[in-house]
Every structure is written in structure tokens, then in C-alpha cells.
């Protein structure tokens with residue numbers, strides 16, 4: 001029998017890569033033929049952990065057309081898949097996004113739970129079925145959890161994420177400094193790396209009658225980035241806005257060490273909206289918010305304002 005493809009959105013982050021890799025292992029160990037695969041290029045963080053622990057890269061596929069069955073992990077949004085997967089072929093979805101397109105997948109068994117990481121949901125499969133996990137999968141899932149919960153500091157973090165991490169780390173045995181290494185690995189945005197990062201982790205959303213683009217960067221050194229390269233950021237954002245025919249766009253930069261968000265936009269309407277829903281204040285094109293807030297938390301707030 002042909003294996004099922006376990007995958008996520010194009011250019012996957014660490015949560016998506018780790019969840020796909022480990023869930024394929026779980027399926028194989030419980031008697032289902034499955035292979036992990038990715039579309040596009042994994043995020044820096046995912047590359048870092050694969051290289052650092054000498055874990056083989058999941059196979060890269062141009063699309064899912066050669067497969068009869070597809071399983072999505074950390075992914076339930078049609079746009080993110082970029083037409084690489086035919087929705088009726090999707091037989092299962094494991095994700096943690098409040099805003100999703102699960103209605104578009106008529107044949108999928110759907111698990112959406114609002115924990116901090118899809119990696120947590122995959123770890124729980126092993127725990128609940130008492131299936132031993134490989135060290136590689138344990139390391140990757142730990143990375144997915146640390147990354148998506150911003151080392152357990154993000155508001156999306158739950159006890160389930162902490163418990164899953166603890167269970168996984170028995171096998172992974174990661175050093176104390178792991179989170180910082182992981183975050184530093186994605187913090188070098190010198191030169192063209194900035195524009196590549198913005199493009200690589202960009203997402204846009206329909207909100208009422210508007211198309212809103214949100215660039216998100218998670219790093220150590222956010223303050224320096226937005227103050228020193230504000231104009232460059234605005235230029236990149238406005239190019240994307242034009243190319244994708246968006247109504248508004250902004251960037252949210254998360255400072256992982258000092259726990260703040262820096263918002264950048266030169267769109268006055270967007271500034272007012274963000275000031276209202278986030279309780280922040282722009283000084284020219286930059287606003288700071290204490291604590292960490294992620295795009296997946298901001299989107300429902302904006303939607304609630306724009307879809308009245």
C-alpha cells in the first residue's frame with residue numbers, strides 16, 4: 001500500500017517539521033504506512049536543530065499529487081498549503097489554530113486543540129498509546145514546543161505543553177541552554193536575511209472586507225532590529241502589500257529575551273486598529289507592547305474588530 005504523506009504548510013516552521021516527522025514515526029509504529037515530507041524550505045530554527053543533532057531532513061516534495069492520503073500536522077489553513085494538497089485527500093488534521101479552514105477538508109478526522117504547539121498533540125499520541133519515541137523525534141518535538149510557546153512564556157502555553165515537554169525530555173536530554181541556542185539560531189538577520197525571514201514567515205488573512213498581511217519575526221535583539229532597520233522593514237512590507245494586493249500590513253517582532261513585541265507599520269488606519277485592540281501607542285511607525293503576543297492571538301482580536 002502507498003504510504004500516507006504526513007506534512008504541513010509550505011516553508012514549515014519547527015513545530016510543523018517536528019510534528020510531521022514524529023507523527024509519521026508514530027503511525028509507522030502503530031501499523032500504518034506513512035512518510036514525513038515537507039514542501040519548500042524549513043525555517044532557520046528547524047534547520048538548526050536538524051543540523052545540530054544530526055537528524056536527517058524530511059524528504060522534500062514538490063506537491064502531494066503522488067499520494068492518495070495526506071495527513072496535516074500544525075496546518076489547517078488552505079492558503080498555507082499553496083495548492084500543493086488536494087483537500088479531499090486529507091484524512092486527518094492535527095492542529096492548534098483557532099482560525100482554520102477545517103470545513104474545506106470533507107474527509108478529514110479533525111483534532112484542533114488550543115495548546116501551545118502541535119508538537120504537544122503529537123507527543124500525547126505516543127504517551128496515550130504507550131509507544132516509545134525515538135531520540136530524534138523527542139528532540140524535534142521538544143524544539144517544536146519550546147519554539148511555539150516561546151520557551152513557555154507565550155500566552156498560548158498550557159500545562160499540557162509543559163507535561164509533554166517533560167516526558168519528551170526524558171528521552172531527548174537537552175541541555176539547559178537549549179532554548180537560547182535555538183532562539184539565537186534564528187536571530188541573525190543581517191543583510192538579505194531580513195527580507196527572506198519576513199517573506200518566509202508571512203501570512204495574510206481576510207478580515208471583513210479587508211486583506212490584512214502580518215509579518216512575524218521572533219528573535220533576540222528585536223529592539224535593535226526595528227530601530228536600526230525601520231525604513232528597510234517598511235519598504236519590504238510595502239512591496240509585499242503591493243505584490244499581494246493587500247489592504248493593510250504590519251510587522252510584529254517578538255523579543256524573546258526581554259519579552260516584548262515591537263510593531264512596525266506606516267499605515268495610519270492599521271496603527272489605530274492595533275492601538276485599540278492591543279492597548280498600545282505608536283510613536284511614528286513603531287509601537288511597543290510588554291509581554292509576548294503571537295500572530296495567532298492577534299488575528300482573532302483584529303477579526304473581531306473588522307467583522308462587525
Ligand SMILES: [Mn+2]
Nearest residue numbers: 015074118148
Ligand atoms: Mn504550531
